[in-house]
Amino acid sequence: MTGTAERHATLQRIAVFSAGLRGHLLGEWRMAEDYGRASCTRCGAELRVYLPALYPEMEGAALERLCDPKSAERAA
Numbered sequence: 001m002t003g004t005a006e007r008h009a010t011l012q013r014i015a016v017f018s019a020g021l022r023g024h025l026l027g028e029w030r031m032a033e034d035y036g037r038a039s040c041t042r043c044g045a046e047l048r049v050y051l052p053a054l055y056p057e058m059e060g061a062a063l064e065r066l067c068d069p070k071s072a073e074r075a076a
């Protein structure tokens with residue numbers, strides 16, 4: 001059986017890679033037992049991950065658009 005910390009580490013690697021494909025650089029993670037999230041340090045896009053029983057799921061702006069620091073400046 002896989003431990004929670006190990007599942008978190010695996011999920012974070014996948015998430016960092018997926019966000020990185022779009023140019024995002026994820027900052028600090030906030031993890032719960034079966035949920036975690038991080039935001040891009042450049043544009044603020046969020047990435048949320050869930051750890052259900054069978055396989056992890058990800059969603060958030062960091063997967064939907066390319067990193068654009070200018071968009072964060074406009075929003076601020």
Ligand SMILES: [Zn+2]
Pocket residue numbers: 023024025040041042043044045066067068
């Ligand atoms: Zn970004």
